[in-house]
Amino acid sequence: MSDIQTKYQKLAQEFAKLRAQNQVLKKAVIEEQGKQTQFKDAIKERDQKVRKFEQEIDSLTFRNQQLTKRVNILQDDLEVAESRAKKGKNKVTTEPVARPKLEQNVIGEELRNKIQENERLHIQFNQSSAEHQQTMLSLQDRLYALENENSQHQRILETTQKQNKDMIERLQQDKARLEVKIRNMEKESGDAVMKAEKSEQELRILEEDLGSKLEVARKLITDKLPFNDTELRKFNALNVPTHDRKQQQRTKELVGKAKVLMSEMCSALSNFHTYTEQRTKIFPVDASAGSLSVVNAKFCTYLHENAAYLRSIEKSFNNFYDDITEDALTTLETATGLQDFSSKFSKYVSYLNKLLPYQLLSLEEECALSSCSQTLESRNMELHSALKKLTSAFTKLDSYVQLLAMTSKKSGDLPQANHREFFNKMISSVTYLSSIVKDVSKSYNFKVSLEHQLPTVTQKLKTTDECVVSSLISLVTCTGKLSNFMKSNVDMFSAPTSYRTRGHSFIQDDDQQGRMTSPTVSTLREKSVNYMAMLNKPSPDSVPYTQALNNRRVLVSSTESKEGLAQQLASNSDKISRLEQDREHWLLEAQLLQIKYDKEAMKVNRLQSQLQSHISGVHGPDLMRQVSNDSQEGSKADHKPTDPSLGSLSKQPMDFGESEETSRENLIKKHYTSKVSIMTNHRQMVDSKSVSFHSECRALHQRLSLAEKSKQKTQAELQKANQMILQLQGELSTTSRSYDDQLKMMSDHLCSLNEKLTSQKDEIDSLKLSMKQTAKKGKGK
Numbered sequence: 001m002s003d004i005q006t007k008y009q010k011l012a013q014e015f016a017k018l019r020a021q022n023q024v025l026k027k028a029v030i031e032e033q034g035k036q037t038q039f040k041d042a043i044k045e046r047d048q049k050v051r052k053f054e055q056e057i058d059s060l061t062f063r064n065q066q067l068t069k070r071v072n073i074l075q076d077d078l079e080v081a082e083s084r085a086k087k088g089k090n091k092v093t094t095e096p097v098a099r100p101k102l103e104q105n106v107i108g109e110e111l112r113n114k115i116q117e118n119e120r121l122h123i124q125f126n127q128s129s130a131e132h133q134q135t136m137l138s139l140q141d142r143l144y145a146l147e148n149e150n151s152q153h154q155r156i157l158e159t160t161q162k163q164n165k166d167m168i169e170r171l172q173q174d175k176a177r178l179e180v181k182i183r184n185m186e187k188e189s190g191d192a193v194m195k196a197e198k199s200e201q202e203l204r205i206l207e208e209d210l211g212s213k214l215e216v217a218r219k220l221i222t223d224k225l226p227f228n229d230t231e232l233r234k235f236n237a238l239n240v241p242t243h244d245r246k247q248q249q250r251t252k253e254l255v256g257k258a259k260v261l262m263s264e265m266c267s268a269l270s271n272f273h274t275y276t277e278q279r280t281k282i283f284p285v286d287a288s289a290g291s292l293s294v295v296n297a298k299f300c301t302y303l304h305e306n307a308a309y310l311r312s313i314e315k316s317f318n319n320f321y322d323d324i325t326e327d328a329l330t331t332l333e334t335a336t337g338l339q340d341f342s343s344k345f346s347k348y349v350s351y352l353n354k355l356l357p358y359q360l361l362s363l364e365e366e367c368a369l370s371s372c373s374q375t376l377e378s379r380n381m382e383l384h385s386a387l388k389k390l391t392s393a394f395t396k397l398d399s400y401v402q403l404l405a406m407t408s409k410k411s412g413d414l415p416q417a418n419h420r421e422f423f424n425k426m427i428s429s430v431t432y433l434s435s436i437v438k439d440v441s442k443s444y445n446f447k448v449s450l451e452h453q454l455p456t457v458t459q460k461l462k463t464t465d466e467c468v469v470s471s472l473i474s475l476v477t478c479t480g481k482l483s484n485f486m487k488s489n490v491d492m493f494s495a496p497t498s499y500r501t502r503g504h505s506f507i508q509d510d511d512q513q514g515r516m517t518s519p520t521v522s523t524l525r526e527k528s529v530n531y532m533a534m535l536n537k538p539s540p541d542s543v544p545y546t547q548a549l550n551n552r553r554v555l556v557s558s559t560e561s562k563e564g565l566a567q568q569l570a571s572n573s574d575k576i577s578r579l580e581q582d583r584e585h586w587l588l589e590a591q592l593l594q595i596k597y598d599k600e601a602m603k604v605n606r607l608q609s610q611l612q613s614h615i616s617g618v619h620g621p622d623l624m625r626q627v628s629n630d631s632q633e634g635s636k637a638d639h640k641p642t643d644p645s646l647g648s649l650s651k652q653p654m655d656f657g658e659s660e661e662t663s664r665e666n667l668i669k670k671h672y673t674s675k676v677s678i679m680t681n682h683r684q685m686v687d688s689k690s691v692s693f694h695s696e697c698r699a700l701h702q703r704l705s706l707a708e709k710s711k712q713k714t715q716a717e718l719q720k721a722n723q724m725i726l727q728l729q730g731e732l733s734t735t736s737r738s739y740d741d742q743l744k745m746m747s748d749h750l751c752s753l754n755e756k757l758t759s760q761k762d763e764i765d766s767l768k769l770s771m772k773q774t775a776k777k778g779k780g781k
Contacts (some may be wrong), residue, residue, distance in 0.1 A: 003551075003745035006180075013176050020168055035150065046139060053132045060125045073109060120444055202373050247325055252324045254489055259321045261485060266310040266477040267734075267741045270473035279464045280362060283451075286371055286458075293365060299358035302351075309348040311734065316341040332407040332419070342405035349398040356391045360384055371454055379447040386440040393433040400426040420494035426485045434479035441472035470745030473752070556582055580691065594677060601673070605666060633735075 036313050280303070281287040292300065320337030324330050363384050367377045403422065448465040450458055486493075 008041065008179070009176060015170060015171055017172060023166065024165070028157065028161070039146075053128065055130060057125070060121055063121060064118065071114060072110065072728070096605045158291060160738065217609050248326050248328075248330060250492065251330050252321075254492065255321050255324055257485060258482075259317055261478060261482050262317050263314050263737075264741070265475070265482065266314045267738045268471055268475040268478050268745075270306055270310045270476060270738055271742050272302050275468040275471055276359075277303035279461070279468060281501055282458070282461050282464060284366055289374070295358055295365065296363045297591050299362055302355055302358060305351070308350050309344070312344045313341065313348055316344045332404070334408065336408045337624055338401075338405040338408060342401050345401050349394050352391050352394055355388065359387055361385075366636075367648070371456055373450070376447065376450045377442060377449055382443040383447055386443050388434045390433075390440055393429070397426075397429045397433055400429055420490070421588070423494045425488070427483065430479065434483050436474065437472065437476050437479050439470070441476050444472060445469055448772045464751060467742065467746065470742065470749035473748055474741060475502060476746040583687070587687075590680070591684075592681070596674075598677075601670075608662070609665070632668065 002603070031113070277300050280291065280300050285292055285296075316337075318343055328334070362379050366372060367380050399420070404426070445479045448469060451465070452462055
């Protein structure tokens with residue numbers, strides 16, 4: 001039910017968001033519609049003004065044409081009158097002379113009036129055209145400014161809408177989250193009140209029950225338990241002992257020092273084995289130039305495995321150090337971590353026993369070489385015996401380490417009185433190991449010094465031998481430090497455990513020697529602590545069976561409805577794709593029909609222009625003939641010289657006006673058809689963009705799903721890579737530490753070589769002085 005409520009809440013939130021968005025969008029649409037109507041009204045007004053200006057221009061051009069025709073007619077009349085005047089010079093009559101003069105004065109006055117009127121009309125035309133141009137420019141500037149302001153306002157509106165939308169969504173989310181939180185808090189408060197009431201009832205019941213049980217227990221204690229029986233030590237050994245924390249801190253400090261010495265010893269042994277492998281690959285046969293012998297190849301493969309054994313030894317001892325805590329007593333009986341260290345050390349000793357025969361055979365192969373002298377062979381045999389002693393010393397030390405680890409087992413009950421003797425024997429074995437390592441280093445140094453005198457020795461072999469010698473020197477120092485450490489702390493190792501078990505008031509009995517606690521005390525203590533922690537954990541919330549059944553029914557029905565919705569979605573998507581295809585088809589058909597319509601309109605316009613030209617070509621000569629006849633008749637008349645021409649001209653402009661109206665209608669028709677075609681093209685572009693955007697959204701959704709899958713894969717790979725990085729960092733730390741140790745050994749070795757060189761130089765100088773003194777004494781004699 002909670003899931004359904006959350007779903008309904010989500011749907012209500014989404015509905016509120018959509019309703020708020022719808023209101024904002026309605027307001028924006030209304031504002032845009034108002035702006036669009038304003039712009040349309042402004043455009044209509046401008047179109048009306050443009051039409052007025054065009055009509056005025058047309059009327060001016062028409063009147064100009066009339067005036068030009070009238071001037072031409074008057075000029076023709078003037079020429080005819082002049083020609084008649086020349087012909088009638090001989091006739092001296094008063095009327096004919098006066099009539100042409102009168103006609104000339106009338107014609108001149110009329111001509112001047114027409115010219116002035118023409119100038120005035122030209123001036124008005126120029127002024128009107130200039131005003132029209134200025135108004136057009138000002139309107140264009142105003143239009144550009146209004147468009148810029150509109151775009152700025154649109155951007156500001158979009159930003160504010162986006163900000164308000166984000167703010168509204170965020171506030172709605174916060175509101176929904178707070179409402180859910182309030183409901184949960186109310187529910188939790190109600191549950192807490194119910195739990196408090198129940199706990200109060202249970203507390204009263206428990207107080208009554210515990211009170212009755214306490215009375216029974218007190219009665220039993222007073223009647224049946226007069227004392228505590230602590231006679232059996234095997235039961236008292238299971239008690240958690242009380243101990244001194246200072247001694248535990250001292251134990252942890254000593255184990256930490258031993259850990260440092262053990263890591264140094266492991267790094268020195270690893271360097272010795274690694275450099276021995278490099279030397280075997282170089283001498284007696286270089287692996288890069290030729291093939292190694294079977295013994296040396298096997299020996300190299302075994303030497304290459306040294307890191308696994310030595311690293312496990314170091315890791316086991318580090319784990320033993322980490323297991324030591326201050327809240328528990330650590331003794332030989334409770335130090336169970338030494339068992340893992342003992343097993344790893346035994347594996348390394350068996351590894352040394354596996355290496356020994358191959359190492360001895362490799363030395364024997366070096367002795368069998370033709371370049372090996374007798375002294376070098378003797379040094380090799382000394383090293384041969386020293387290596388045998390080294391392996392036996394490690395085997396002896398392994399037996400003591402196993403006995404030390406067996407103390408924490410039931411089968412290995414080492415008496416407390418023998419601890420000091422045991423540690424003394426172990427110290428003697430470590431001291432013996434240190435002396436054997438010194439012998440190995442000394443014999444190897446002698447061997448190397450003899451080998452370096454041979455002419456066939458390369459510089460690579462010399463550097464490798466120096467590295468081996470430095471690793472042996474570091475091993476000598478490590479074993480010496482370990483021996484001194486155990487000698488100085490033997491009292492602490494062999495001292496009896498200073499703790500008191502529950503049931504005793506003394507540390508140890510004189511009659512009953514042996515351990516006073518069991519090794520299982522630490523494990524039992526850990527189990528009890530874990531059990532108490534588990535009891536303190538709250539029990540997980542369980543779902544009632546009926547509610548689980550209802551949830552399952554809802555889940556099944558939701559999955560079925562989901563499948564049905566998926567099928568409906570697929571069918572609707574198919575229908576949409578088919579409708580899109582049909583729409584594209586009809587769009588293409590409309591474009592073809594538009595092209596056909598344009599062609600037919602062009603043909604109609606062409607035919608109309610041809611018809612007009614034909615009509616003007618047919619009626620033009622008759623019109624000119626009629627005008628000439630009227631002018632001749634007007635010259636004979638006294639007061640009506642211009643009426644026939646005016647009549648003929650009044651007929652012509654009417655026909656001209658009708659053709660202008662048709663041409664204007666055609667222009668308007670063309671203008672709106674072009675606008676319609678542009679709008680259709682724009683609509684087609686918008687539809688194609690919407691389709692492309694829809695396809696891009698689908699592709700982006702698919703890419704998003706793929707990216708999420710790849711993100712999950714990369715996260716898994718990243719986790720693996722982090723694990724690998726941690727592992728490599730551990731290996732890098734070990735290798736860097738080994739290299740640091742090697743550099744230290746090399747520096748120590750170089751210092752020792754410098755000391756040797758200085759001592760040899762001093763000996764040579766002293767020998768030279770003694771030789772000079774003996775020579776002087778011989779000459780004196």
